[in-house]
Amino acid sequence: MKAVVIEKPGTVRLARVEKPVPEPGWALVKVKASAVCATDLELIEGSMDGISYPLIPGHEWSGVVEEVGSPEDSCWIGKRVVASNDIVCLTCHECRSGRWRYCQSFREIGFKANGAYAEYLKVPVYCLCELPDTISFVQGALVEPLCVGLGAIDKAGLKLGETVTIIGAGSIGLNILAAARAAGARRVIVAASSEKRLGFARKMGAYATLATAKGDLPELVKESHEGLSDVVFEATGIEECIKASFRLARKGGRVVLAGYGRNRDMEIHIDDIHINNLRVIGAAHNWNYINTALNLIKDGMVNTELLATHFMPPEDFQRAIEMTRSRPEGFVKAMFTFED
Ligand SMILES: [Zn+2]
Ligand SMILES: [Zn+2]
Incomplete structure (x- = not known):
C-alpha cells in the first residue's frame, strides 16, 4: 500500500509498504480521509519525546473496516468508522478506572503506532465507533480535533x-x-x-x-x-x-x-x-468524546467541515506539510483523500 512515512526526523517520503495484517481483536481500516495536524510537524522535526522511527503519522481520520482479526468481530466489516487512537491494555489500574489515557502501556495511533497517512491502518476493535451515514468522511476525520x-x-x-x-x-x-x-x-x-x-x-x-x-x-x-x-x-x-x-x-x-x-x-x-x-x-488530548461529537454533528449542533480547506492525494504530502507549516491565507487543514 501507499503510505507517507517519516523515515527519521527531517526525512519524509511516499513509500510502498506492507499492508498491515489485523491480529485478533484488531480491524484493518481502509482510510477515506486523513487530516494533517500541526502536531505532525513535531513528529517530522523529531521534537517529541519517546517516538521511534520509521513512523506513519496521522491521527485524524475516517474509513471503512475491510478485515478483522477475529471472526466474532466480523459485524464491523463494511462499516464506516472513526475511532479512538488509544491503544491500551484494558487491565491496568488506570484502564480499570476508566482512564484509558493514563494506561501504563498507553500508545497512540499516529504517534507510537502507525497512523492514517496511508491507504490502510489497523486499529483495536474496542476503539471503533460507527460513523453515521449522514456524516461525511471529511467531517468524520475532523471528529478527533473536535x-x-x-x-x-x-x-x-x-x-x-x-x-x-x-x-x-x-x-x-x-x-x-x-x-x-x-x-x-x-x-x-x-x-x-x-x-x-x-x-x-x-x-x-x-x-x-x-x-x-x-x-x-x-x-x-x-x-x-x-x-x-x-x-x-x-x-x-x-x-x-x-x-x-x-x-x-x-x-x-x-x-x-x-x-x-x-x-x-x-x-x-x-x-x-x-x-x-x-x-x-x-486540557490536553481527545478523551473519548467521540460519541458526543458524532451526536452533536448528526443533530446539526456542530459542523466543522469547513476547517478542511485543502484536499489532496498523499502524493502531495510535501505541499500539505508546507501549508500546515506556513499557514497561508484561507488555510486551516490539509486533508488526504484516497481513491477507492
Ligand atoms: Zn491533531
Ligand atoms: Zn492499561
Missing part, C-alpha cells in the same frame, strides 16, 4: 451563559469555539495574532474577533465582556499568549491551557494567577 475542543470545554466546567475568550484561531482554537457555542457559552471572542484565520472564527459564530497585534487586549476584551471573561482558553501554547491569557480572565475566573508548549520552559507572572484567584486547568 473531541479535543469538547474535552477542553468539559474540563473547564463551562456553564450556560458564561463568557469565553479563546486565544488562537488554529484548529484547536476553532474547535473550542464550535464546542463552546454548542455548550451555551455567551459572547465567544476569538483572538489571534493575525487576521488570517479570524474569518473562519466569524463564520463559526464568534461574537467578536481580535487581532492581538492591534491594541491592548484586556481593554478590547472588556468592550464585550464586562469585568473580563469568565473562562479563557489558551490554544496556542506560545509563552506570550499564555501570559496574556491570565490577564483576560475575570477575578476568580478560569484559564484553560489547551495548547502544546513544545517541551519549552516558560516564565509566568504568578501574581496574575495568585492575586486574581484564577483557576488554571490543563
Whole structure:
C-alpha cells in the first residue's frame, strides 16, 4: 500500500509498504480521509519525546473496516468508522478506572503506532465507533480535533451563559469555539495574532474577533465582556499568549491551557494567577468524546467541515506539510483523500 512515512526526523517520503495484517481483536481500516495536524510537524522535526522511527503519522481520520482479526468481530466489516487512537491494555489500574489515557502501556495511533497517512491502518476493535451515514468522511476525520475542543470545554466546567475568550484561531482554537457555542457559552471572542484565520472564527459564530497585534487586549476584551471573561482558553501554547491569557480572565475566573508548549520552559507572572484567584486547568488530548461529537454533528449542533480547506492525494504530502507549516491565507487543514 501507499503510505507517507517519516523515515527519521527531517526525512519524509511516499513509500510502498506492507499492508498491515489485523491480529485478533484488531480491524484493518481502509482510510477515506486523513487530516494533517500541526502536531505532525513535531513528529517530522523529531521534537517529541519517546517516538521511534520509521513512523506513519496521522491521527485524524475516517474509513471503512475491510478485515478483522477475529471472526466474532466480523459485524464491523463494511462499516464506516472513526475511532479512538488509544491503544491500551484494558487491565491496568488506570484502564480499570476508566482512564484509558493514563494506561501504563498507553500508545497512540499516529504517534507510537502507525497512523492514517496511508491507504490502510489497523486499529483495536474496542476503539471503533460507527460513523453515521449522514456524516461525511471529511467531517468524520475532523471528529478527533473536535473531541479535543469538547474535552477542553468539559474540563473547564463551562456553564450556560458564561463568557469565553479563546486565544488562537488554529484548529484547536476553532474547535473550542464550535464546542463552546454548542455548550451555551455567551459572547465567544476569538483572538489571534493575525487576521488570517479570524474569518473562519466569524463564520463559526464568534461574537467578536481580535487581532492581538492591534491594541491592548484586556481593554478590547472588556468592550464585550464586562469585568473580563469568565473562562479563557489558551490554544496556542506560545509563552506570550499564555501570559496574556491570565490577564483576560475575570477575578476568580478560569484559564484553560489547551495548547502544546513544545517541551519549552516558560516564565509566568504568578501574581496574575495568585492575586486574581484564577483557576488554571490543563486540557490536553481527545478523551473519548467521540460519541458526543458524532451526536452533536448528526443533530446539526456542530459542523466543522469547513476547517478542511485543502484536499489532496498523499502524493502531495510535501505541499500539505508546507501549508500546515506556513499557514497561508484561507488555510486551516490539509486533508488526504484516497481513491477507492
Ligand atoms: Zn491533531
Ligand atoms: Zn492499561
